[in-house]
Amino acid sequence: MLHSRLLRYIDEVARCGSIRAAGEKLHIAPSAINKHVLLLEEEIGEPLFERLPRGLRPTPAGEILLAHVRRTMLEYRQVEAEIRELQTLQSGEIIVATATGLASGVVAAAALNFYARHPQMTISIRTMSVREIQASVASGEADLGLGFNLAASPQLECLWERDTRLGAVMSSGHPLAHMESIPLAHCTSYPLIFADRSMLIHGNIADTFAGAGLDVAPTFRTNSIETMKRLAAAGDGIAFLSKFDITEEYRRDVLVYRPIRDRVFSRNVLSLVRRDKHGRGIASLLFADEVMNLLAGQLGGTDAV
Numbered sequence: 001m002l003h004s005r006l007l008r009y010i011d012e013v014a015r016c017g018s019i020r021a022a023g024e025k026l027h028i029a030p031s032a033i034n035k036h037v038l039l040l041e042e043e044i045g046e047p048l049f050e051r052l053p054r055g056l057r058p059t060p061a062g063e064i065l066l067a068h069v070r071r072t073m074l075e076y077r078q079v080e081a082e083i084r085e086l087q088t089l090q091s092g093e094i095i096v097a098t099a100t101g102l103a104s105g106v107v108a109a110a111a112l113n114f115y116a117r118h119p120q121m122t123i124s125i126r127t128m129s130v131r132e133i134q135a136s137v138a139s140g141e142a143d144l145g146l147g148f149n150l151a152a153s154p155q156l157e158c159l160w161e162r163d164t165r166l167g168a169v170m171s172s173g174h175p176l177a178h179m180e181s182i183p184l185a186h187c188t189s190y191p192l193i194f195a196d197r198s199m200l201i202h203g204n205i206a207d208t209f210a211g212a213g214l215d216v217a218p219t220f221r222t223n224s225i226e227t228m229k230r231l232a233a234a235g236d237g238i239a240f241l242s243k244f245d246i247t248e249e250y251r252r253d254v255l256v257y258r259p260i261r262d263r264v265f266s267r268n269v270l271s272l273v274r275r276d277k278h279g280r281g282i283a284s285l286l287f288a289d290e291v292m293n294l295l296a297g298q299l300g301g302t303d304a305v
Contacts, residue, residue, distance in 0.1 A: 017055035093122040097133040097142035101225035105247030110290035143284035160272040164242040166265040181261040191219035193239040
């Protein structure tokens with residue numbers, strides 16, 4: 001570690017209140033420690049310790065330096081632990097809490113990429129509601145959470161975030177699929193597939209139709225993203241989802257996503273989160289990198305926060 005001896009000397013002198021006691025604890029000659037302290041004081045241009053009859057006490061400048069020293073030493077110990085973990089990344093489990101559409105799309109793809117490099121790791125993908133995703137990550141039951149419209153929380157650190165507006169999702173052979181964008185009114189000529197009231201996006205969809213002055217009665221209601229996709233793929237129905245909900249189906253040319261031309265759905269924010277500064281280590285961060293790379297690739301850019 002760069003300057004590691006000097007940092008240890010400064011820290012131990014402050015803890016012991018004496019250069020002689022610090023030397024005994026570190027098994028270093030007190031004269032060597034004193035020389036380093038004097039050289040550093042000369043370089044900084046300020047005394048770091050008050051020389052008192054009964055020992056040494058940090059000066060205000062010493063207190064500032066000491067806080068830096070201890071932060072640096074702590075961060076270095078954390079880096080050492082992560083490097084050791086990286087070197088021995090042979091076993092363990094990563095638990096990801098996410099929504100159903102994301103689980104079968106971007107999370108599954110990230111899991112396959114990660115497995116190819118770390119085949120001894122176990123990856124658990126659990127589908128949950130928004131509230132359950134937040135609670136499981138905050139409690140430490142899950143390492144990472146990927147979901148839409150997660151509430152801000154001091155317990156969660158956001159690794160990646162992007163507003164991914166809902167659009168019309170339909171089969172690749174749908175009569176409207178050839179259009180680059182679709183007027184909302186055009187959708188009403190086909191069976192509509194709505195999220196039911198238990199899902200947060202229900203209000204987003206219903207409010208958008210109401211705001212356009214369109215009084216509609218959906219043909220299908222469900223609280224399952226997978227069911228919405230299945231219904232849309234099987235006929236002329238139109239669901240209203242994010243492009244990230246249909247990653248795998250889009251890749252296989254089963255479903256397409258088309259933005260709504262004349263109406264804008266409310267914000268639909270996709271976030272990747274982990275427990276604030278208390279994740280399970282380098283493995284979960286490496287998996288998060290896989291997810292973020294795939295998300296950024298689908299967007300054609302990086303939107304990390």
